[in-house]
Amino acid sequence: MAIIVNLDIMLARRKMSLTELSERVGITMSNLSILKKGKAKAIRFSTLDLICEVLECQPGDILEFNLDDET
């Protein structure tokens, strides 16, 4: 897929662990892990909203479009 999830980069920038993000946004670790690994098929606006709020960033900081990565 050409959409890349940069959640791990944002977590590193904010010095936050996946466990802490999970607790703060109320999404299970397994679901966040699916999202982080780029295995998710879709992301809800509500989820994106929560993540952006906690990480204090824009959706564009988490999601990136890269045509070279399309498989």
Add this chain to the structure above:
Amino acid sequence: METKKAPLSIRVIYWLTSIVFGLLATVLLGAIVFNILLYTDFFGNDMQLHILLPVKVDFLEIGNLRLNNQNIKIELVEATTRIHFFNTPGFIAKKFGIAMLCVSLFTCYLTWTFRMFIKNVKDGEIFTLINIALLKRISYTLIGFWLFTVIYIRIAYYYIANGLEFDNVFITDDIPNYSGILFFALFIWVLAHIFGTGLKLQQEKDLTI
């Protein structure tokens, strides 16, 4: 994770299927024992066998039908009947014993497969690869059962019904084809494909964060 209890109707169907499967398994066991006894000539030629005639018989019997305090004159023209052998020859009994065993096997296997499917539904595992495989298995078994029934009926018709001689009873030529079983099998096969689409949707839903 909290598991949602299945609806009462599904649980009732599961219990009923379990009971029916138990009964059919007993019948299958009985059919196996019966065939063993037949092939060891335990019954000899003394067995009194009742066999359902695969075709209807034409006969004329005039009578009355009492309805709404009225006597309506009617005539019986066609009926399903059974053959009663006073002393069943061993070779006939063996053939019907095998047919009985095959029918028992088919019905027992179908009920067992359906029981597994309904158990999965009861446990909340609906759109899964296992359920799709189970539905396809039910469909193919039903097609096999239909083929067996059609072949059996034709063999029984040509070897038994053709040889019957009565003065006032005539065999009709309408050999049933039990197309209902075939249509049901095809319906289950289509259902399996619908479940395949359901599985894809379920996987998409599971991967939506």
